[in-house]
Every structure is written in C-alpha cells, then in structure tokens.
Amino acid sequence: MDTEQTPQNNTQPNNEKPSRYLIFDTNTLSRASACRGGISKSNDQVAKLIIDYLKSVFAVSPGWGVAISSVTLFELIDESSVEEEIKIENALNGVQTFLIDEVVLRIAGRLGCFYKEIGISTGQVSLADKIVGATAFITNSVIYTTNITDYPAPFFMEITGLRKTIEYENNKGYPVYLPTYFVTPQPEILNNYYEKRIKPVSQLPAPTNQIDNDQIISNPPVSDDITPTVFVKKISKKSNSRRTRNSKKKN
Numbered sequence: 001m002d003t004e005q006t007p008q009n010n011t012q013p014n015n016e017k018p019s020r021y022l023i024f025d026t027n028t029l030s031r032a033s034a035c036r037g038g039i040s041k042s043n044d045q046v047a048k049l050i051i052d053y054l055k056s057v058f059a060v061s062p063g064w065g066v067a068i069s070s071v072t073l074f075e076l077i078d079e080s081s082v083e084e085e086i087k088i089e090n091a092l093n094g095v096q097t098f099l100i101d102e103v104v105l106r107i108a109g110r111l112g113c114f115y116k117e118i119g120i121s122t123g124q125v126s127l128a129d130k131i132v133g134a135t136a137f138i139t140n141s142v143i144y145t146t147n148i149t150d151y152p153a154p155f156f157m158e159i160t161g162l163r164k165t166i167e168y169e170n171n172k173g174y175p176v177y178l179p180t181y182f183v184t185p186q187p188e189i190l191n192n193y194y195e196k197r198i199k200p201v202s203q204l205p206a207p208t209n210q211i212d213n214d215q216i217i218s219n220p221p222v223s224d225d226i227t228p229t230v231f232v233k234k235i236s237k238k239s240n241s242r243r244t245r246n247s248k249k250k251n
Helices: 026-033 041-060 070-077 082-091 102-117 127-139 187-194 213-217 228-250
Strands: 020-024 064-069 096-098 142-145 156-158 164-169 175-185
Touching: 020 026, 020 127, 026 041, 026 070, 026 082, 026 142, 041 164, 041 175, 064 070, 064 127, 070 082, 070 096, 070 127, 102 127, 102 187, 127 142, 127 175
Parallel strands: 020 064, 020 142, 064 096
Antiparallel strands: 142 175, 156 175, 164 175
C-alpha cells in the first residue's frame, strides 16, 4: 500500500492529507474495533468509548490520520475466526498501513539493543511492539496504546495531557478501568544511542511525515562495509577456505 495514501474515514475531516499519523498498536485497535474476543456487550462498549474519545481529540486538534503497522494486521488476523476477520477488515477500511521493510526491521532490532543497554530484560517488549516503535520513529507518528511499558522511556515519552482511562463494565457487571496512552518517539535520544552503533547518526533516515520507502531503502542505516551481501561473501570465503583445508587433510 502506498504510504502516502490518505485514510478515507471519518477521523480525517474533508479527506485532507494528515499532518501526522496516530498509529494504533494491536491491543488498542482490537479494543477500539471490538474485532477480537467475540461479540459481547463489554467489547462493543469499550470500542464506542475509545472512538468517542478519539473523536473529541481530533476535534480539538485536527489534522490527524489513523494508521497501523502491517505487523498489527498480521496479529489481528492470526488465528481469528471468520466472524472476527470480517470485523477486522471492516475496521481497517480506510486506515493507513505502514509496510515493514529492511529499514524498519533494522531499527526495530536496534531498539532491542538500546533496551538491553538500560536494563530491560530480553522478551519484555515483543518483536511486534519494537516494529511499531520503529515505524513511529521513521514516520514521526504518535502511538496509541493501552500498555505504555511496550514503549519504554527515554526512547518514547507519553503525552500526559492526552491520557484517558476508559471506564466500563465487564460481562459480569464489574467495573474495569483501562488506561490509554499517546506515546511519541524521542528522535534525539534514539539518535544519541544510534551513534554507538554501526552507522553515524548524520546518515540516519530523518523522521518524516511523508515517508519515501524507495529513498530510505536505498540508504539503509548501516555502514557500507557490513551490508548483508558483504557479510554473506565473508561467510562464503570462510566456508571455502575450510573446504580447502579439509580437502588437503584428506589428501
């Protein structure tokens, strides 16, 4: 999907090009669309409350577009029922989808390195959340989530004035309080950590509202001397040299 496509839903008035995107992570989108967990009164209630709140935010601060990462599409469809998949497709009608390319994967992998440096244990943040975080960084988007620990500080910071606790009753009639957060990447912090890695920060793709995949792919954030192609060649040379040595030993 073209990453400059304008969402054709009611969240973007007059079909104008968004000035910034709000990326739903999987948990939040599944709740906002009530597309997983079957049909229930509580699911529909949560979906309505989240949508009503977002409409109030967009009314005060227009220009937002709604988006997801394609990893969220996978997580929603994976092991879904036919009924759930129909609801998923309806929910995603007109929603911008940011595709996963080599740059996103490299930055998502580096996020894991940065998290480890500050003591976040391996596995605490899922691969999908790292991909969503990397996508938000590249596209200069804001993440909408129900779990702020998936996007840890100092690499991501909450927009505290937009925090909203969704209050509803579960199927048994008990009150439930679901906090939702707007989280934004911190490019300066991320770039500072990136300086310690392979490629200088000056050569990193700058965050942009209008991501150009072709341009970014042609300049991946790695140094020229350690590209996958060169790495494969180095491995091949080692393998060939081992075969030669083994051949000599047999002879």
